[in-house]
Amino acid sequence: CHNPIEVEPVIDSTNSELMRRVQAKQPMVSGQILVAEMQQSGRGRRGRTWQSPFGANLYYSYYWRLDDGLQAAMGVSIAVGLAVYDALKSLYQLDVALKWPNDIYLNGKKLAGVLVELDGQVEGPCHLVIGIGINLLMPEGASTNIDQPWTDLSSHIGALDKNQLVAVLTHCLAARLAQYQKSGLGEMRAPWNALNAFAGEVVTLSTGQRQWRGVCEGIDEQGGIVLRQDGELKSYFGGEISLRKD
Numbered sequence: 740c741h742n743p744i745e746v747e748p749v750i751d752s753t754n755s756e757l758m759r760r761v762q763a764k765q766p767m768v769s770g771q772i773l774v775a776e777m778q779q780s781g782r783g784r785r786g787r788t789w790q791s792p793f794g795a796n797l798y799y800s801y802y803w804r805l806d807d808g809l810q811a812a813m814g815v816s817i818a819v820g821l822a823v824y825d826a827l828k829s830l831y832q833l834d835v836a837l838k839w840p841n842d843i844y845l846n847g848k849k850l851a852g853v854l855v856e857l858d859g860q861v862e863g864p865c866h867l868v869i870g871i872g873i874n875l876l877m878p879e880g881a882s883t884n885i886d887q888p889w890t891d892l893s894s895h896i897g898a899l900d901k902n903q904l905v906a907v908l909t910h911c912l913a914a915r916l917a918q919y920q921k922s923g924l925g926e927m928r929a930p931w932n933a934l935n936a937f938a939g940e941v942v943t944l945s946t947g948q949r950q951w952r953g954v955c956e957g958i959d960e961q962g963g964i965v966l967r968q969d970g971e972l973k974s975y976f977g978g979e980i981s982l983r984k985d
């Protein structure tokens with residue numbers, strides 16, 4: 740497959756830039772990639788900031804178009820998390836864990852994050868901007884306002900080649916997205932559940948004002964998180980959901 744790739748030294752956010760192009764109806768190719776050396780307003784999920792200092796980490800966005808509406812886009816986050824796992828496993832033999840919907844953890848600390856943004860209707864074409872941030876080498880001092888335990892690849896891997904990582908990540912992402920487009924999450928459910936950081940643990944799920952507690956059982960076919968509550972299984976969805984370990 741063919742992935743046009745663009746590298747910018749500085750940008751506000753690679754996701755914001757691709758989203759602006761979508762909204763301006765610029766011609767886009769599925770699989771086109773934008774990488775930046777630093778972001779001035781890197782964004783995380785739920786309106787958070789993603790620390791994006793110069794030259795160290797990977798700030799990567801991948802454009803992809805789905806033709807069958809927003810509904811089909813629901814499970815993309817799951818496929819993307821698995822693709823990041825695939826890349827880190829094949830390149831570095833690392834075994835990361837996945838925290839629903841798409842945080843990547845190593846030894847209990849956050850290594851990478853995924854921000855999937857959509858532009859589309861219930862029916863018809865849906866434009867996806869898949870943003871991936873991977874901590875490669877967090878510069879001294881840049882990390883002081885990260886509000887959770889974090890780690891970076893250079894703390895675990897000797898020789899790091901960012902270009903090679905971009906190539907392998909792109910390959911893994913294209914493969915998982917093709918699989919998702921063909922057969923949904925069917926074949927990805929078991930491997931994702933095997934990597935679930937909170938499998939079998941009591942967790943709290945927060946959506947805005949409401950909170951639910953239950954045993955984390957993994958994902959369902961649509962990519963929702965399944966909690967066991969008083970012996971009953973219930974699935975939860977939505978971009979604003981966070982999963983916390985007590």
Ligand code: BTN
Binds near residue numbers: 780781785798799842
């Ligand atoms: C999260 O864990 O909250 C998601 C973090 C996603 C960060 C990446 S870096 C490249 C892309 N551009 C952004 O502004 N955010 C994503």
